[in-house]
Amino acid sequence: MAEVLLAVAGLTVRYGGIEAVSDWSLILHAGEKVALIGANGAGKSSTLKALAGVVTPAAGKVSFAGVDWQGVPAWKRARAGLTLVPEGRGIFPRMSIEENLLMGVPQNTTSSRETLAPVYERFPRLGERRGQAAGTLSGGEQQLLALGRALLTRPRVLMLDEPSMGLAPKMVEEVFAVIEEMTATGVALLLVEQNARRALKLCPRAVVLESGRTVFSGEAVECLASPQLRAAYLGD
Ligand SMILES: Nc1ncnc2c1ncn2[C@@H]1O[C@H](COP(=O)(O)OP(=O)(O)O)[C@@H](O)[C@H]1O
Numbered sequence: 001m002a003e004v005l006l007a008v009a010g011l012t013v014r015y016g017g018i019e020a021v022s023d024w025s026l027i028l029h030a031g032e033k034v035a036l037i038g039a040n041g042a043g044k045s046s047t048l049k050a051l052a053g054v055v056t057p058a059a060g061k062v063s064f065a066g067v068d069w070q071g072v073p074a075w076k077r078a079r080a081g082l083t084l085v086p087e088g089r090g091i092f093p094r095m096s097i098e099e100n101l102l103m104g105v106p107q108n109t110t111s112s113r114e115t116l117a118p119v120y121e122r123f124p125r126l127g128e129r130r131g132q133a134a135g136t137l138s139g140g141e142q143q144l145l146a147l148g149r150a151l152l153t154r155p156r157v158l159m160l161d162e163p164s165m166g167l168a169p170k171m172v173e174e175v176f177a178v179i180e181e182m183t184a185t186g187v188a189l190l191l192v193e194q195n196a197r198r199a200l201k202l203c204p205r206a207v208v209l210e211s212g213r214t215v216f217s218g219e220a221v222e223c224l225a226s227p228q229l230r231a232a233y234l235g236d
């Protein structure tokens with residue numbers, strides 16, 4: 001079995017009196033791909049944010065590659081290889097495409113601009129428009145920019161929050177193709193998607209959240225075969 005990269009135990013996230021994530025646990029191995037699905041408000045984004053260190057959990061233990069992450073700030077988590085592309089993509093619309101990409105390059109790289117070459121090669125549209133404000137890109141292109149930037153951080157675990165939200169079907173396919181490429185070489189994936197059917201096609205494993213708790217954890221094929229889960233999350 002592959003190395004345990006991320007170990008989560010008893011994770012609890014509260015906002016005032018609201019408990020968004022309740023005593024939640026997960027083991028994620030190197031290279032494993034997990035679809036995290038659930039209705040609006042189920043606690044998916046809160047889970048990803050707590051793992052990324054963007055929100056502080058009320059309780060629970062997170063360790064990464066065997067190291068306890070209690071109190072470790074978000075930037076250190078990112079540098080260790082846990083990369084979150086947040087809901088809404090986290091693009092800075094008034095900064096140029098190139099400036100947005102450079103934020104994904106770890107500091108003290110001598111020739112940062114050279115490291116962007118593979119991204120421009122993979123996404124020629126971004127290269128052609130590198131000097132333009134990122135806000136001028138279409139929603140789909142902004143998602144590709146966010147993924148390109150995530151790629152530059154050299155992730156070991158990629159966490160994507162609703163990457164296909166608001167995109168036309170053709171663009172959804174392109175975004176999923178890029179995610180597939182990015183995770184083909186052993187990068188682990190925690191994918192939050194409203195488009196559950198598409199997510200389950202990409203991820204062999206599924207975790208279903210309801211009110212901050214896991215109500216299903218198992219193989220994607222098993223999830224797809226369950227009449228209850230199909231009715232609740234796949235629109236059948
Ligand atoms: N910043 C916040 N302040 C207060 N409540 C929040 C905040 N963020 C999320 N919540 C609440 O926490 C619950 C889980 O939200 P969220 O993690 O965004 O779910 P999901 O991503 O599955 O839609 C919801 O009830 C939501 O209203």
Ligand SMILES: [Mg+2]
Nearest residue numbers: 044045046087
């Ligand atoms: Mg969300």
